[in-house]
Amino acid sequence: MSFALDYFNQNRKLVLTKLNTLGKILDELNCNSDSQKVRRLIEQMDQEQFRIAVVGEFSRGKSTFINALLGKRILPSSAIPTTTILNTISYHPVPSIQIHYRDETKPSRMITEEDFAKLVAPMVPEQGNEQSEREYSEQYRYLQSIKFAEIGYPISFCKDGVQIIDTPGTNDLDPAREEITNNIIPKSDAAILLLSATKILSESEVSFLRDRLLANDIQKIFVVINYKDNLKTQEDVQKVLAYAGEHLQDILKEPKIFMVTAKEALNARRAADGEQLIGRRGPLKIWDLKDTGFTELEQVLADFLQFERGAVKLKKPIQQAVKMVDQVLEKQITFGKRALTTQIQDLQLKVQEFYPKIQRMKLSGKETLRKVELELKKEENVLAAWYDEQLQQITQNGMATFERHRALSKQEISSNVENAIAPMERALHETKKQKITNTIKNLVMTLSKNVNEEWAQMDRDLQRLWTDEESNPTLAISVSNSLDAGAPSLFSEIYQDLDEAWANEEGFLGKLAIGAGYAVTFIVNVAVSIFSMLFGEDEKTKMRRQLEEQFNGKRREKVTAFRQEWKGWIKAVQRKYDEAIAQHLSQLENQLTTLLQNTRLEQTDVQKNLEILERQEARLKMIKEELQLLFVNMNQKSEKVGAQG
Numbered sequence: 001m002s003f004a005l006d007y008f009n010q011n012r013k014l015v016l017t018k019l020n021t022l023g024k025i026l027d028e029l030n031c032n033s034d035s036q037k038v039r040r041l042i043e044q045m046d047q048e049q050f051r052i053a054v055v056g057e058f059s060r061g062k063s064t065f066i067n068a069l070l071g072k073r074i075l076p077s078s079a080i081p082t083t084t085i086l087n088t089i090s091y092h093p094v095p096s097i098q099i100h101y102r103d104e105t106k107p108s109r110m111i112t113e114e115d116f117a118k119l120v121a122p123m124v125p126e127q128g129n130e131q132s133e134r135e136y137s138e139q140y141r142y143l144q145s146i147k148f149a150e151i152g153y154p155i156s157f158c159k160d161g162v163q164i165i166d167t168p169g170t171n172d173l174d175p176a177r178e179e180i181t182n183n184i185i186p187k188s189d190a191a192i193l194l195l196s197a198t199k200i201l202s203e204s205e206v207s208f209l210r211d212r213l214l215a216n217d218i219q220k221i222f223v224v225i226n227y228k229d230n231l232k233t234q235e236d237v238q239k240v241l242a243y244a245g246e247h248l249q250d251i252l253k254e255p256k257i258f259m260v261t262a263k264e265a266l267n268a269r270r271a272a273d274g275e276q277l278i279g280r281r282g283p284l285k286i287w288d289l290k291d292t293g294f295t296e297l298e299q300v301l302a303d304f305l306q307f308e309r310g311a312v313k314l315k316k317p318i319q320q321a322v323k324m325v326d327q328v329l330e331k332q333i334t335f336g337k338r339a340l341t342t343q344i345q346d347l348q349l350k351v352q353e354f355y356p357k358i359q360r361m362k363l364s365g366k367e368t369l370r371k372v373e374l375e376l377k378k379e380e381n382v383l384a385a386w387y388d389e390q391l392q393q394i395t396q397n398g399m400a401t402f403e404r405h406r407a408l409s410k411q412e413i414s415s416n417v418e419n420a421i422a423p424m425e426r427a428l429h430e431t432k433k434q435k436i437t438n439t440i441k442n443l444v445m446t447l448s449k450n451v452n453e454e455w456a457q458m459d460r461d462l463q464r465l466w467t468d469e470e471s472n473p474t475l476a477i478s479v480s481n482s483l484d485a486g487a488p489s490l491f492s493e494i495y496q497d498l499d500e501a502w503a504n505e506e507g508f509l510g511k512l513a514i515g516a517g518y519a520v521t522f523i524v525n526v527a528v529s530i531f532s533m534l535f536g537e538d539e540k541t542k543m544r545r546q547l548e549e550q551f552n553g554k555r556r557e558k559v560t561a562f563r564q565e566w567k568g569w570i571k572a573v574q575r576k577y578d579e580a581i582a583q584h585l586s587q588l589e590n591q592l593t594t595l596l597q598n599t600r601l602e603q604t605d606v607q608k609n610l611e612i613l614e615r616q617e618a619r620l621k622m623i624k625e626e627l628q629l630l631f632v633n634m635n636q637k638s639e640k641v642g643a644q645g
C-alpha cells in the first residue's frame with residue numbers, strides 16, 4: 001500500500017494519550033473547566049481531517065482521478081461537463097450520501113446512489129421545447145440550492161481521516177474559481193491541479209494558477225498531468241513533463257509535477273478487486289498500477305501529508321496542552337503547595353471577602369460581552385456597504401475591460417477580463433480578512449480593558465494574602481505575565497483563533513465556510529444564452545449582458561454571504577468570550593476552595609496532600625516535556641522531508 005500515514009497516526013495517538021492523562025489530572029485537581037477544555041481539544045483532534053482538493057478545468061479527469069485513488073467508481077464521470085456541485089468524500093463504515101443545502105434552515109437529506117448519479121450537469125434543452133426548457137431550469141435551480149454533497153464510503157484510502165473534495169471544472173470568469181481559491185484551498189492540506197497531457201497548460205490554466213491558486217501556500221500545490229495513456233511513447237511522456245516543468249518553474253519555483261493515467265489506475269484497482277472489466281472488444285488489458293503513475297504520486301502525497309501537514313495539525317493541541325500545564329502548575333500546584341505550607345492570619349475572613357468580588361466580576365464580564373456584541377452588530381452595515389462598494393469597482397473594471405476588448409474573440413475577451421479581475425478579487429479577499437479580524441480584535445480589546453484590569457487586580461489581591469504574611473516580600477510570585485494590567489490577556493485565545501480561522505475548517509467558525517459561495521455557473525451561461533437566442537441579440541451584446549448579469553448576481557450573493565459570515569463571527573466571539581470568563585472564574589473559585597479546605601487539615605493530612613501535589617506536579621511536567629520533545633521531533637522530520645522534496 002503506497003498511501004499510508006503511520007508516522008502521523010503514531011504521533012497523533014501519543015498526543016491523545018497525553019491529553020487524556022492531562023484531563024485525568026485536571027479532574028483530580030477539580031479543575032473542571034480546564035478538563036472540559038482538554039476534552040474539547042480531544043474532540044477537535046478526532047474531527048480533524050487531511051483534506052485533499054482536486055481542481056482543474058472541465059474534463060481533465062478530476063472525478064476519475066478521485067475514483068482511482070479510492071479504487072471504486074464512486075463519482076460520476078463522462079466526456080461532457082459532469083460535476084456540478086462540490087462533493088466531499090470521507091470514510092464511513094456504510095455507504096451514504098448526504099446533500100447539504102445553501103439555505104441553512106433546510107435540513108440536509110440522505111439520497112440514494114441513483115439519485116446522486118442524476119445530480120450531474122443537465123443536457124442542454126431542446127430549443128423551443130417548452131417542457132425540456134422547463135425541466136432544465138428546474139434542475140438548474142435545484143443544483144444551485146445545493147451547498148455540497150457529503151459522501152461516506154468504507155474506503156481504505158480515507159480510513160485515517162482523509163477527505164477528498166471533488167470540484168466542478170472551471171474556466172476563465174467562472175466565479176467558482178474565487179471560491180476555490182479563497183475558501184476551499186486554504187482549508188485544504190493539499191491541492192491537486194489536474195492537467196491533461198494532450199492539452200497541456202492552456203492560457204486559462206496558467207492564469208488560474210498564477211492569479212488565483214498561488215495566493216495560497218505554494219507548497220501544498222501538486223500538479224498532476226492526466227491522460228498519460230494518450231501519449232504513445234516514453235519519449236512523449238518526457239517531453240510533456242519537460243514542457244510543464246519549464247513553464248511552471250517561473251510560477252511555482254520547485255513544482256511538484258506528476259504524470260498519471262486516472263482511467264488505467266482505476267481499472268487496475270477495480271481488476272485487483274476482482275471485477276471483470278469487459279470493453280467493447282472483449283476483456284480490457286489491465287495496466288500494472290506502477291505504470292499508471294499512481295504509486296509514486298500517492299507515496300509523495302502521503303509523506304507530504306503525514307510529515308509536513310501532520311506537524312501543522314498537531315501543533316495547536318500540543319501548544320494548548322503545554323500552556324494549560326503551565327497554568328495549572330502555577331495556579332493549582334504551586335499555589336496549592338504554598339497554601340499548605342504558609343499560615344495566613346484570619347484566612348477565613350480574607351477569603352470570604354473575595355466572593356462578592358467574584359460576583360461583581362461575573363456581572364461586569366457579562367455587561368462587557370453585551371457591549372461587544374452590540375458594537376459588533378453595529379459594524380455589520382458599515383462593513384457590508386464597504387464590501388459592496390469594492391465589488392462594484394471590480395464589476396466596473398471587468399466591464400471596462402470587456403469594452404476595451406470587444407473586438408476580440410469571445411475566448412480572448414474572457415481571458416482579458418479574467419486577468420483584470422482575478423488580482424482584484426484576490427486583494428479584496430485579503431483586505432476583507434484583515435478588516436474582519438481587526439474590527440473584532442479592536443472592539444474586544446478596547447471594550448475589555450476594564451474587565452482585564454479587574455481580573456489582574458483580583459490576581460494581585462490573591463497573591464497579597466501571602467506577601468502580607470511572609471517576612472520576605474520577594475517571595476511573592478509575580479502575577480502571571482498574561483495577567484498584567486491592561487494586557488488583553490483574558491481573551492488572547494480569541495485573537496489567536498481569529499488569525500487561524502481562515503485556514504482551519506475545524507476552527508473558530510466550525511463547518512461553515514465550505515461551499516458557502518459556490519456557484520453553478522456554467523449552467524448559468526447556457527441558460528442565459530438560451531434567453532438571448534429567444535431575443536435575437538448579437539453574440540457580443542449577448543456576452544456583455546451575460547457578463548454583467550453574472551457580476552451583479554454574484555455581487556448580491558456575496559454581500560448576503562458576507563452578512564451571514566459576520567453573524568457567524570459574532571456568535572463565535574460571544575461563545576469564546578463567555579468561555580474565557582467562565583474558565584477564569586472557575587480557576588479562581590478553585591483556588592479559594594483550596595485555601596479554605598486547608599484550614600481544616602490536620603498536620604498528617606497536610607503532609608499527605610503535599611505529597612499528592614508533588615506527584616501531580618511531576619506527572620504534569622512529564623507530560624509537558626514529552627509533548628515538547630514530540631513537537632521538536634516532528635518539526636525536524638518535516639524539515640528534513642521538505643528539504644528532500
Ligand SMILES: Nc1nc2c(ncn2[C@@H]2O[C@H](COP(=O)(O)OP(=O)(O)OP(=O)(O)O)[C@@H](O)[C@H]2O)c(=O)[nH]1
Binds near residue numbers: 076
Ligand atoms: N483515456 C483516458 N481517459 C480519461 C482519463 N481520465 C479520465 N478520462 C475520461 O475523461 C472524461 C472526463 O473525466 P471526468 O473524470 O468526468 O473529468 P472531470 O474533470 O471530473 O470533468 P468535470 O467534472 O466535467 O469538470 C471521462 O470520459 C473519463 O473516463 C485518462 O487518464 N485517460
Ligand SMILES: [Mg+2]
Binds near residue numbers: 063083
Ligand atoms: Mg468531475
